[in-house]
Amino acid sequence: EDQVTQSPEALRLQEGESSSLNCSYTVSGLRGLFWYRQDPGKGPEFLFTLYSAGEEKEKERLKATLTKKESFLHITAPKPEDSATYLCAVRPGGSQGNLIFGKGTKLSVKP
Amino acid sequence: DTEVTQTPKHLVMGMTNKKSLKCEQHMGHRAMYWYKQKAKKPPELMFVYSYEKLSINESVPSRFSPECPNSSLLNLHLHALQPEDSALYLCASSHQGGGYTFGSGTRLTVV
Numbered sequence: 380e381d382q383v384t385q386s387p388e389a390l391r392l393q394e395g396e397s398s399s400l401n402c403s404y405t406v407s408g409l410r411g412l413f414w415y416r417q418d419p420g421k422g423p424e425f426l427f428t429l430y431s432a433g434e435e436k437e438k439e440r441l442k443a444t445l446t447k448k449e450s451f452l453h454i455t456a457p458k459p460e461d462s463a464t465y466l467c468a469v470r471p472g473g474s475q476g477n478l479i480f481g482k483g484t485k486l487s488v489k490p
Numbered sequence: 491d492t493e494v495t496q497t498p499k500h501l502v503m504g505m506t507n508k509k510s511l512k513c514e515q516h517m518g519h520r521a522m523y524w525y526k527q528k529a530k531k532p533p534e535l536m537f538v539y540s541y542e543k544l545s546i547n548e549s550v551p552s553r554f555s556p557e558c559p560n561s562s563l564l565n566l567h568l569h570a571l572q573p574e575d576s577a578l579y580l581c582a583s584s585h586q587g588g589g590y591t592f593g594s595g596t597r598l599t600v601v
Contacts, residue, residue, distance in 0.1 A: 411588075413589050415592075420595070420597065421594055422496075422582075422593050422594045423533070423580075423590075423592045425589050425592075428588070428589045466532060466533075475521075475538055475540060476523070476538055476540065476586065477523065477535050478590065480532035480533055481532060482531070482532050483532055
């Protein structure tokens with residue numbers, strides 16, 4: 380069964396304290412792993428797509444990496460405005476475009 | 491235009507009402523999706539449309555009726571809903587194999 384597990388469920392950081400969020404997955408034929416940011420009451424905002432092991436993408440303070448079993452979202456020197464829920468999703472092989480989402484990591488960054 | 495527009499942003503309806511949610515995109519995406527998201531949970535897939543044809547219905551109750559009038563529009567018709575159907579309803583679109591662009595959602599409350 381295709382499955383996505385994110386850890387930790389919640390993460391509290393001080394401003395400037397770097398850390399990583401984990402997304403482990405079990406999927407039949409990965410056709411893409413996606414990271415989203417979601418603010419309360421809003422739709423998810425696309426961050427990154429990764430397709431193959433070893434791939435890395437960066438955007439401002441965020442860097443996403445991918446292995447054959449998991450992905451990491453590294454946050455360098457976070458700011459309070461980085462506080463949000465971060466969702467990981469995978470597209471299995473043979474899917475009709477639908478994504479399978481993890482439960483998310485709620486990140487809080489205190490000044 | 492790189493947005494998915496959902497209307498209305500908020501909706502309160504009684505259990506005997508009929509209402510519709512609307513979603514529009516002009517990015518040329520040929521896949522469109524409806525997701526339901528309860529508080530502190532990840533989005534759950536409801537329907538997938540590919541080239542204006544319904545390709546996935548995730549065993550959604552018939553009180554939810556999707557419609558795709560053309561490649562830019564997606565509707566979700568609501569009838570005889572229950573209070574437990576209160577949630578954030580998200581529309582998304584994508585190129586084949588690409589990441590989703592989500593709308594900001596409709597916050598639905600059933601009273």
